[in-house]
Amino acid sequence: MQTKVEKILDGNFLKKQILNELNKEVDDLYTQFNKRPGLAVILVGHNAASKVYVGKKKQACELVGIKSYEYLLPDNIEEDELIELIKSLNKDDKINGILLQLPLPRHLEEQKLLHLIDPKKDVDGFHPENVGKLLLGLDTFKSCTPYGIVTLLDFFNIDTEGKHVVIVGRSNIVGKPLAAMLVQRSNPGNATVTICHSKSKNLSEITKQADILIAAIGQPNFIKQDMVKPETVIIDVGINRVEDPLEKGKYKLVGDVDFKDVFDKSSQITPVPGGVGALTIAMLMKNTIQAFKELNKL
Template identity: 45%
Template sequence: MTHVIDGNEVADGVREGLRDCIDDLESAGVTPGLATVLMSDDPASETYVSMKQRACEDLGIDGSHHELDPDAPADELFDVVDELNDDPGVHGILVQMPVPDHIENEAVLRRIDPIKDVDGFHPENVGRLVAGDARYKPCTPHGVQKLIEAADVETEGAHAVVVGRSDIVGKPMANLLIQKAPGGNATTTVCHSRTEDLGAVTRDADIVIAAVGVPELVDGSMIAAGATVIDVGVNRVDADTEKGYELVGDVDFESARERAGAITPVPGGVGPMTIAMLMYNTVKAAGVQEDVAIDLP
């Protein structure tokens, strides 16, 4: 039978491991601190930030939240980031994306002190990841690695296909898979909107990671028998439900499940891991900045 990978269960395991780390930090007089910044009235962004703050509260991380008027000038946002950079009680900073159109995303990412960039998106941290010396692995790709590990799937020598080339998931995912390190050593192919005959590529894969943002793009006919399928996509599609929509992934779950050896559902797969790995990076950041040795899970 196909193994449906339970992201909630794996995320719970990560959080339990982090509790021991937080206890060690507390013994050294350190409380990890994460600051979130929201400059949007988008309901989805508000929900994401609320979930991150609840995760902090659950673990005993000192979470602080800062909201700005979406019409405010860029300098107001930069001033908040500068204050958080200078605050020794804040070990991690997360500016919820996207920011308003009059502010460049890249300018915001560059403004965050790299040692507090727990998203792992500052150019310095991206460079370190590519060089094989990651300070903080981006949360979603790192969470995917944890899911693959939890399913006892070997990446070394495997052919992994990443469908999507975003800076947030696709590119860092491919970089993690090719690293000479645990969870890496895979022969990795990156596919995207210009790839011809996507199915011919994915059918040759031992591991397929779909992160392109197209509802149910990858179906069972595009999966090799026994392959591992990780679905990063979260898409709203119209449905006859109370809300008028349902969430589906980039993979047609039912048809892919018939072929795959292991697969993640949507919801309940990759999603819980993203927040768990944000907590992981925040705890790691506290240890790095306060020079306290901790045994991360």
């Protein structure tokens, strides 16, 4: 019988291991070529969650040895001004990766701006060229959260071949690219993938078919134990800020899965925090180093 610790898929542990390996790689690159990868992060406005994410990305850059360039812009910035910044970063040789922090203020056209980023510097994997390559199974930048999920599955030896993977959520950031990765002829991959969403009928009947259930819908504690079959691997992508019932006026982070409710039924499960979210930033660092090597033809 598994202990509680054995059931938990510890993303923090894996993140530390990956960042240590990347730090050694960056040091070796600097020793050989006297250059370090550079990551530009553009933050528009004062979204509190976005500020936290940008801060964590900066910390990861420092740990790995990547140069971090932050562009903190007012929420009333004109779109033309932001377009000019992206174009200038595309041409800047010291910048290898460009990340436009989402969400953007409503007056800015998200897809238009993401499409302007040079595909060779698109370390978030959102440019149509990179999305197309991903669908075709070609080597390209992978969206960071799905990349983190498949890395976690691989590290913990969770076999996906022939398994039924149910993804609850169809976003361009997680659901769609993750499905594309898991159907590839690769490991992890070769899975039978079902994507569910807000219009799916009899959702619990579908989720109960999953060998591996991935929740990415942005609804706190949505997945309950009556929605999963025994011995399911559960990957919780959600990060939701909710009021803490034990401490008045304080908040805590929870996932899209009711962790306590489903824990005994799962074979393995990711916690929130400390699961998938920890790996998203690690994969961003990995993509930035990949961009540096490709742009410098190393």
